Structures are given as C-alpha cells and as structure tokens.
Amino acid sequence: MANTPLTVLGLETSCDETAASVVRLDANGRVEVLSSVIGTQFAAHAPYGGVVPEIAARAHVEMIDSVTAQAMKEAGLTYSDLSGVAATAGPGLVGGVMVGLSFGKAVALARGLPLVAVNHLEGHAVSARLAADIPYPFLLLLVSGGHCQLLSVEGVGACRRLGSTIDDAAGEAFDKIAKSMGLPYPGGPALEKLAEGGDPSGYELPRALLGRKGFDFSFSGLKTAAARFAATVATEEERRDLAAAVQAAIARQLSERTDKAMAAYAQERPGQSLRFVVAGGVAANRAVRSRLQEVAERHGFSFDAPPLAYCTDNAAMIALAGAERLALGISDPLDAAARPRWPLDPEAAAANPTHAFGRKGAKA
Incomplete structure (x- = not known):
C-alpha cells in the first residue's frame, strides 16, 4: 500500500452507462468516494428493448466529457489533484469501451498521470469494498x-x-x-x-x-x-x-x-x-x-x-480497482488495448472455456 493517499479518476463505458467517479484510497486502505456520476441511456435503448451497441457508443462520445467534468466538480478537485486515471478496458461492447479508455488516455497523457486499464469484472469484484472493510481473500x-x-x-x-x-x-x-x-x-x-x-x-x-x-x-x-x-x-x-x-x-x-x-x-x-x-x-x-x-x-x-448504487455499472468501482493497483505500483502503457473479451482467470478460460473459442479467444 502506498504511503500517501491516492486520488483516482475512474471512467466506465463498457455497456450503456457513461460514468465517471473520483475515489480516494488512503494508506490504511480506507476508501472515500468523492463523487460518482452516471449518465444513463435508458431512453435511447427503450424502443429496442435492449442495448444497441452503435447507439451506446455514440451516446458515450456525446456524454463522456460532461459526465467527467461533473464528477471532478462534485469532488471539488482539478486534474492536478489526481494521482492517476483508471478506465475500463474490457470486457464489454468494444465501441463503448474505446470511448472511455481513449478519454482516460488523453487525461493521463495531458497531465502526466499513470493510467490503469481496468478489467470491468475486477471493478465489480471490489465494488463491495467501496462501502465496507472486506479483507482478501x-x-x-x-x-x-x-x-x-x-x-x-x-x-x-x-x-x-x-x-x-x-x-x-x-x-x-x-x-x-x-x-x-x-x-x-x-x-x-x-x-x-x-x-x-x-x-x-x-x-x-x-x-x-x-x-x-x-x-x-x-x-x-x-x-x-x-x-x-x-x-x-x-x-x-x-x-x-x-x-x-x-x-x-x-x-x-x-x-x-x-x-x-x-x-x-x-x-x-x-x-x-x-x-x-x-x-x-x-x-x-x-x-x-x-x-x-x-x-x-x-x-x-x-x-x-455493494450498496444498491454500486451494484450496477459505475465508475467508483473502476476507480477503486485502479487505485488498488496503483498502490502496488501497477500501471499500464498508453497503448493499452480495448478488449471485448477479458476473463478474470485467463488460465481457466483457456484450459476450460465455457464458450467455444472465437477469433479473439475464449469468452469470459
């Protein structure tokens, strides 16, 4: 664990939620959610009875800037106050994943911040830790x-x-x-x-x-x-x-x-x-x-x-997953790829896939 608090901007665009959040992780592992903003797309997808990937990706492009600006404003911080940026890099609808990940890369590059490309499933795995002290394992x-x-x-x-x-x-x-x-x-x-x-x-x-x-x-x-x-x-x-x-x-x-x-x-x-x-x-x-x-x-x-607000897709869980990795000195290069498939346990997915292999490998 890092000796100083880490303040991380999280970005989530893997499906139909455009989300941004600022989370602070202190040296003792305590978590504080400074802001969590979610832009929903329910109205855009409702006529189709489900998520339309092309519509979702376009909506992310339109919303990511304003949603992130609102998250930073609610946190009362500027980009110079951040320790790093965490963005979902998969798995998910790859058009949407690319939007959040590209935005995160831009912030990291412009501000000289470390980038963490987060597995969306790892975000869910730590989501309950946003509101409770739950030690591993x-x-x-x-x-x-x-x-x-x-x-x-x-x-x-x-x-x-x-x-x-x-x-x-x-x-x-x-x-x-x-x-x-x-x-x-x-x-x-x-x-x-x-x-x-x-x-x-x-x-x-x-x-x-x-x-x-x-x-x-x-x-x-x-x-x-x-x-x-x-x-x-x-x-x-x-x-x-x-x-x-x-x-x-x-x-x-x-x-x-x-x-x-x-x-x-x-x-x-x-x-x-x-x-x-x-x-x-x-x-x-x-x-x-x-x-x-x-x-x-x-x-x-x-x-x-997790509290109900953190059960569905949100960026606070992505920020926390990124902060925990940064605390261990783990970050990713700016050419980190957006991934439609990304199992949490790659060895199990390769050795015993639950779905047939496709061009991009085993599904999660």
Whole structure:
C-alpha cells in the first residue's frame, strides 16, 4: 500500500452507462468516494428493448466529457489533484469501451498521470469494498446482465474461477424473460416489481445442470420455458405468478451453486475467516440477496454486497480497482488495448472455456 493517499479518476463505458467517479484510497486502505456520476441511456435503448451497441457508443462520445467534468466538480478537485486515471478496458461492447479508455488516455497523457486499464469484472469484484472493510481473500458471486461467475478472490487482480454460466447470464435471463412478458426496459427491475405478491409455485420451470459436477450455471432452458409460458398468460394475476416463479427459479439456482461452492471453499480453508461477496446488477434483487444471505449464514460466511448504487455499472468501482493497483505500483502503457473479451482467470478460460473459442479467444 502506498504511503500517501491516492486520488483516482475512474471512467466506465463498457455497456450503456457513461460514468465517471473520483475515489480516494488512503494508506490504511480506507476508501472515500468523492463523487460518482452516471449518465444513463435508458431512453435511447427503450424502443429496442435492449442495448444497441452503435447507439451506446455514440451516446458515450456525446456524454463522456460532461459526465467527467461533473464528477471532478462534485469532488471539488482539478486534474492536478489526481494521482492517476483508471478506465475500463474490457470486457464489454468494444465501441463503448474505446470511448472511455481513449478519454482516460488523453487525461493521463495531458497531465502526466499513470493510467490503469481496468478489467470491468475486477471493478465489480471490489465494488463491495467501496462501502465496507472486506479483507482478501473472499468468495465472490459476480452476477450481472453479461456475467455469472463464482470466483475465489485471493488479492488484487488474483481471481480463480470456480464456476461460470455455460450459456446465458442470470441478468440476461431476467431481461429477456421480462421482454417476452412485455415489460419495459430495463427488464430485471420491472420483473422484480411485478413479482411482488405473486405465487412462485404457480408455474413449474426447469432446473438446469442438477446432475453436473462443479459450480457452473445455465439459464437458457429457463429463459425458453418462461417465454413459452409468457405467450399463454391472460390475466394480471398470472403475469405476477410467472414473474415470481422466474425470480424464484433464478434465485434458487444461484443459491444452490453458491451453496456447493461455499462447502468446497470452506474445506480448503479450515480455521480461517470465511467471507462471501455478491456483486453485479442482479445483486440488487432483494429475493436473490435474501436466498444468498441464508446460504452464507448456514455455512458460517460473512455476507456483503455493494450498496444498491454500486451494484450496477459505475465508475467508483473502476476507480477503486485502479487505485488498488496503483498502490502496488501497477500501471499500464498508453497503448493499452480495448478488449471485448477479458476473463478474470485467463488460465481457466483457456484450459476450460465455457464458450467455444472465437477469433479473439475464449469468452469470459
């Protein structure tokens, strides 16, 4: 850890949020979020029921300057007060990633600051540390619209993949099922709201990978079955019941796989403190949080999740990930590349890819 506080500007443009934040990390590891500004694109993508990459990239170009200026203003700082710049360099929609990363490079070059090219998933991995003292190591469930993984986080940038989705992510299932039910974008929060008061036993949905060893996930079968039921619902009560059943099925699979991973993780660390963190956009879902908290308590793990403001994509988590690397003397050259794919555990992705290899390598 550095002997003096580090003040880092973070930039996040990997999907449909244009975000900038200033975070301060002191010599004792305490974190202070000085500002966190997020420019949303909901209105631009709503007519299409999902994120359109070209529209997202253009919106990032239009918003990045003003969003960053607002973050600096709210922090009460100038660029000369910064210790470094951290920008998401992947994985994500590469057109958007390029916008934030290029802006970060420009600031770093103009001000003579170190640049940290941050893995977006590493940002989610540290997001709970923005508001709580959570020492390494810990077991992480990273669950969002694009990712669903169980990871052993041993330290800064040191993640070992235990399990991953073999098809859709949980957040993607939420959103696509919501779309099939005619719910507005973004679908996950809309489905959670509709599920209130619904009967989850009203629909029987498939349970995936029950006989499979390990800790992988699968949501494609659930998504297909729910879409077929959605085509038959006729009343508002049936819609509520289907939403509740979908939410319960996703929460059940997440908790079942996490239950198995906790048992294995604890067996590797007899007598040690056991910590569990859930992060990513789906971590904001109350039913999912409740099921995971029950599992953590049963296995003797502490339970932490980011505040709701830091569950979805934000730049504070990117700034913190960058600050932790800078504290260890780690930075990146100005020719750091934007990466559409960037697994947190490259060795696991190469040795046991959950998706087929493409031109750019194994998917996260």
